[in-house]
Amino acid sequence: MRSSSTDHTDGRRSCGRLAACAAAAGLLCAAALPGCRSGTPERSTVTTATVPARAGADRFEVDPGATRLWLFLRADGPLARLGHSHVITTQGLRGSVWLAPQTERTACEFELAVAALVVDDPQERARAGGEFASPLDEEARTGTREHMLGATQLDAAHAPLLRLRCRAVTPTAAGALLDMTVTLRGRDAQLQVPLRWRRSANQLQADGEFDFRQTALGIEPYSAGFGALRVADRIHARFRLVAHRQ
Secondary structure (H helix, E strand, O other), rough: OHHHHHHHHHHHHHHHHHHHHHHOOOOOOOOOOOOOOOOOOOOOOOOOOOOOOOOEEEEEEEEOOOOOOEEEEEEEEOHHHOOOHHHHHHHHEEEEEEOOOHHHOOEEEEEEEEEHHOOOOHHHHHHOHHHHHHOHHHHHHHHHHHHHOOOOOOOOOOOOOOOOEEEEEEOOOOOOEEEEEEEOEEEEEEEEEEEEEEEEOOOOEEEEEEEHHHHHOOOOEEEEEEOOOEEEEEEEEEEEEEEOOO
């Protein structure tokens, strides 16, 4: 029979691992671009030409090295102090944007290899500050990532890609509001993402931040002890995108 302290340690590790798994799904919505709007395993071939080029639209290709995504997860419940907050990041987004003169006609598609997800990078945690600032040890970070990519969560072996398709865009005073379809392990979910964007002759940049719920993506947040220790359903997302005209 395990001691109480051992139970607490296991609880912290379980909470951290499943928190990161849930966030990986949310990473899709953080990848949104301007003008964008469980089942069959996905192929690993990246294709960005499935959205037909629109008449008069300019095609921009995502720069994976300059594009960044961040997800911030928090522990919740009466025993939240036993859990960890997490920062998940990636530079692995690939895809294209077809930017039309009429914003409403813009289209885009993106793919993200789940193996590109980074869990609790020490520098990213330090930059986030506050409850995220304290680093997690290598064992905790490695274990969280392995569980996140495992068969019960993202199942990277059989579904190596996360997909985004932007369906519609509504201009706003601050920029735009995107209607997006997120595909995770063959399941589609609809999300709305606000953003700011700017364009030069040969470059497109977009950034934004917003909150969303895991349950909106069909993910049940981790919970233990009848909800005494759980991952908060709400996740905060930030993104910065750079794309170059083709």
